[in-house]
Amino acid sequence: MLVCRLLKLMPARCVVREPPGLVSSATCNHFRRNFADTPKKDLTRQVMVHGTEDNARVRVRRAFPADTARVIRFVKDNARLAWPGFVSAPNAPNQIILSDYVARTLAQGHTMLAEQQVEKRGWSNIRGLALSACVCPWDAALLETWARCVQCTRARKLLLFTAHCLRAPALHDKYRVHNILQVFLMVPPNVPKCEEIVQMLARNTIQRGRVLGFSLLRFDVTDEAIAKALEGLQLKKEYEFNYEILPNVIKLYNADINNKETETPNTGKVPQITVYTSFPMADAET
Structure with missing residues (x-):
């Protein structure tokens, strides 16, 4: 009370008023400097680099929207590594379906790419790709519906075959999971240190799945290397099977993990798909 009376008795010129906003701005600056939340690090944005100054250096990172054109070009050039027998000439109608599928997959943000450092050009050449997408139990039915709207026979077969591959191991029911991260690894066999690049891509993809909380990853592989x-x-x-593309149908030869086929192909060597699984959450707990 005494303080209030003294303030009333003081002349107006003795009361110094600070400019509006001075105290608040100073307080905000102090708060930002000392009490701001530290941003959490996204481990999947970190880059894994292998190599030395003398040898070719390769790094693995997530693919971003700016990489879409380069990734689509790489997939078109090496699509036979992931879908043997389905890819034909670059200008064929099924290339449109393939480009759309790659663009939709990249939009999910889980794809990893391996780049090689080129002197005076920076990181430019793509040496490998882990094309990754989250798949649900009903994705196979969506692909079959999409296939009925496609006129190109080869493109329709590609969609129907992809739907079959989603259903074949029945991993959603086996492990009782809703979302699975499906990965297609594409590394040309003539790339130096091919095996090392494959393992780098796989480890980064598993780390990506662990960060996002995927309990199951599946790797669909058609290349022996x-x-x-x-x-x-x-x-x-988990599972493997052979298939043969005939003029009007795709003939499947089921096989178990011990390579005991229920039916023997009539022709020579036919493409084979092997499914591997990883459990990132369980591995993290152990």
């Missing part, structure tokens, strides 16, 4: 590299990571081999 990539399969050999994945076996070095001690992944679980």
